[in-house]
Amino acid sequence: MTEEYIDTDPFEMCKGCHRRSRRSQWESHYYVCPVCGKYKNVSAGYRFSLIFDNKSFKVINRGITSDDPLNFPGYKEKLRSVKERTHLNETAVAAVGKISGVKTVAVVLDSRFFMGSMSQAAGERITRAIEAADKHKLPLVIFSASGGARMQEGMFSLWQMAKTADAVEEFSRNGGLYISVLTHPTTGGVTASFATLGDITLAEPGALIGFAGPRVIEQTIGKKLPKGFQRAEYLYQHGFVDAIVERSELKKTLTKLLMLHGCKVTGGTPW
Amino acid sequence: MVDKIFEQTERIDKKIQDIQSEQKELNVSGKEDKYFENEEKIDHLKKLRSDLLDQCRDLTPEDHVYIARLSNRPHIKDFIGALFTDFFEQRGDHLCDEDEAIYGGIALFHKIPVTVLGHRKGRTVEENVACRFGMPSPEGYRKAMRMFKEAEKFNRPIITFIDTPGAYPGMEAEAHGQGEAIARSLAMMSHLKVPVISVVTGEGNSGGALALSVANRILMLKYAVYSVLSPEGFCSILFKDTSKKTEACSLMHLTADELYQNKMADEIIDEPLGGASFDPVTVYDELDRAIYRNLKELQKMSPSQLLADRHRKFRRI
Ligand SMILES: [Zn+2]
Numbered sequence: 039m040t041e042e043y044i045d046t047d048p049f050e051m052c053k054g055c056h057r058r059s060r061r062s063q064w065e066s067h068y069y070v071c072p073v074c075g076k077y078k079n080v081s082a083g084y085r086f087s088l089i090f091d092n093k094s095f096k097v098i099n100r101g102i103t104s105d106d107p108l109n110f111p112g113y114k115e116k117l118r119s120v121k122e123r124t125h126l127n128e129t130a131v132a133a134v135g136k137i138s139g140v141k142t143v144a145v146v147l148d149s150r151f152f153m154g155s156m157s158q159a160a161g162e163r164i165t166r167a168i169e170a171a172d173k174h175k176l177p178l179v180i181f182s183a184s185g186g187a188r189m190q191e192g193m194f195s196l197w198q199m200a201k202t203a204d205a206v207e208e209f210s211r212n213g214g215l216y217i218s219v220l221t222h223p224t225t226g227g228v229t230a231s232f233a234t235l236g237d238i239t240l241a242e243p244g245a246l247i248g249f250a251g252p253r254v255i256e257q258t259i260g261k262k263l264p265k266g267f268q269r270a271e272y273l274y275q276h277g278f279v280d281a282i283v284e285r286s287e288l289k290k291t292l293t294k295l296l297m298l299h300g301c302k303v304t305g306g307t308p309w
Numbered sequence: 310m311v312d313k314i315f316e317q318t319e320r321i322d323k324k325i326q327d328i329q330s331e332q333k334e335l336n337v338s339g340k341e342d343k344y345f346e347n348e349e350k351i352d353h354l355k356k357l358r359s360d361l362l363d364q365c366r367d368l369t370p371e372d373h374v375y376i377a378r379l380s381n382r383p384h385i386k387d388f389i390g391a392l393f394t395d396f397f398e399q400r401g402d403h404l405c406d407e408d409e410a411i412y413g414g415i416a417l418f419h420k421i422p423v424t425v426l427g428h429r430k431g432r433t434v435e436e437n438v439a440c441r442f443g444m445p446s447p448e449g450y451r452k453a454m455r456m457f458k459e460a461e462k463f464n465r466p467i468i469t470f471i472d473t474p475g476a477y478p479g480m481e482a483e484a485h486g487q488g489e490a491i492a493r494s495l496a497m498m499s500h501l502k503v504p505v506i507s508v509v510t511g512e513g514n515s516g517g518a519l520a521l522s523v524a525n526r527i528l529m530l531k532y533a534v535y536s537v538l539s540p541e542g543f544c545s546i547l548f549k550d551t552s553k554k555t556e557a558c559s560l561m562h563l564t565a566d567e568l569y570q571n572k573m574a575d576e577i578i579d580e581p582l583g584g585a586s587f588d589p590v591t592v593y594d595e596l597d598r599a600i601y602r603n604l605k606e607l608q609k610m611s612p613s614q615l616l617a618d619r620h621r622k623f624r625r626i
Pocket of ligand 1 (some may be wrong): 052053054055056057071072073074075076
């Protein structure tokens with residue numbers, strides 16, 4: 039699995055500086071803008087290939103897809119069209135692979151699918167991934183990204199927060215290591231459940247991370263928010279993030295953390 | 310809309326009051342004709358009033374939201390006063406601050422020591438401001454967690470009352486980790502070794518409500534609502550148009566009946582026509598019986614059974 043978007047244009051524009059760079063350049067820069075350094079959202083497949091040895095991994099729980107629990111008008115059609123457009127079938131993708139020789143369960147939330155909103159299916163995939171890590175005593179890495187709840191699923195979406203938090207707590211009590219990686223944007227119920235329950239919390243530079251969305255806060259307090267508010271660096275300053283890690287350094291950092299938690303890593307200690 | 314009905318019943322109540330005070334004077338001076346005429350007027354007004362309330366038999370989901378938010382609806386302090394004795398308030402998160410949007414402490418329920426807490430909206434304007442209309446800050450959730458842990462240590466059941474527009478969306482709340490505080494509360498509640506009963510009494514919106522309701526049993530007052538987000542927020546996210554609130558309320562499946570059908574609410578506590586504020590005592594009585602019955606059932610369970618019971622409830626969703 040690689041980048042899902044099929045495009046023949048050899049150039050791609052940055053959403054931050056609007057400058058166009060060659061695809062090959064984007065790729066060699068880990069999809070961080072070669073001009074301004076803004077992080078581009080990447081697919082689950084890309085993230086897995088970035089952290090797993092030999093880009094080798096096995097996707098799990100792919101069969102669980104969104105239902106329409108409230109029979110919400112237009113939801114089924116919208117799901118279908120989003121699936122066609124993005125070539126994805128849910129927000130969350132889970133996989134098992136080896137990080138520097140250490141078998142690990144990883145989950146990626148892809149914000150390009152339905153704005154990364156939390157659905158029953160996404161919550162179920164995440165919960166099963168946590169349970170699998172617990173059962174097989176494997177470390178767990180979750181890359182969070184979410185625009186909030188899947189409105190069309192109402193309370194069924196909300197309760198995924200309790201379900202996933204329960205699973206993380208159980209995993210944690212059984213001694214499991216959970217590294218949470220916050221990526222752009224992580225907001226709403228995902229921030230208020232498994233994303234902030236890691237033993238170690240990492241964040242990608244510049245990622246928006248918060249519970250309430252910036253617009254809602256601005257409406258509530260009646261003024262503009264300062265620059266940098268709710269960004270990864272702001273959370274780091276306020277004591278909610280252990281480290282901000284460049285995408286290019288991520289595998290190295292994960293390897294070091296696995297080693298420090300007693301896992302036998304291969305490939306030396308290049309830090 | 311039910312608000313039009315309430316406007317009329319309020320006007321009638323005022324008229325009845327006026328006539329009744331007039332009656333007291335008439336009684337002394339002995340003007341019988343006028344007195345009986347007034348009595349008839351009162352009867353007539355009372356009939357009007359009950360006919361009006363009769364129209365409350367068939368309410369829309371939007372009406373439920375309206376009733377759930379009425380400021381004269383029983384609030385946490387009313388429930389604690391009516392259902393519990395010997396209440397001792399616990400304050401502060403014992404880390405850095407006190408948040409009045411969450412109110413609670415230790416009390417006796419049928420002579421059983423329990424921890425009772427919930428969202429507090431406040432009644433007067435000053436209280437509303439102090440409680441941010443029932444929207445907690447992270448400190449509020451950390452205060453709740455402190456109380457949960459203390460309850461667990463002393464093997465006390467926990468009873469929570471849910472009534473919040475949601476967690477407070479403010480700068481300081483974000484800086485202090487609103488998301489983290491809610492997440493910790495969810496994780497902690499999911500593993501509490503004591504019985505947990507939650508009662509949704511007014512509006513239960515979003516993570517701010519869920520953070521106090523990871524319970525073994527969830528009871529809902531008949532006109533209480535529980536939803537992923539406020540109907541207004543739902544409108545602006547999904548329709549980009551806040552005028553579609555009526556439609557949103559119907560689509561959200563937020564009434565007690567709908568929650569019960571979706572197996573999220575375990576029991577519905579009946580309310581008089583027009584809602585609890587028309588006759589709070591009947592609601593207290595029924596709620597008292599329901600909490601007692603559920604508590605007795607849960608007290609028969611071992612800590613691991615309680616955990617498994619709670620886990621099952623949320624795992625199947
Ligand atoms: Zn750029």
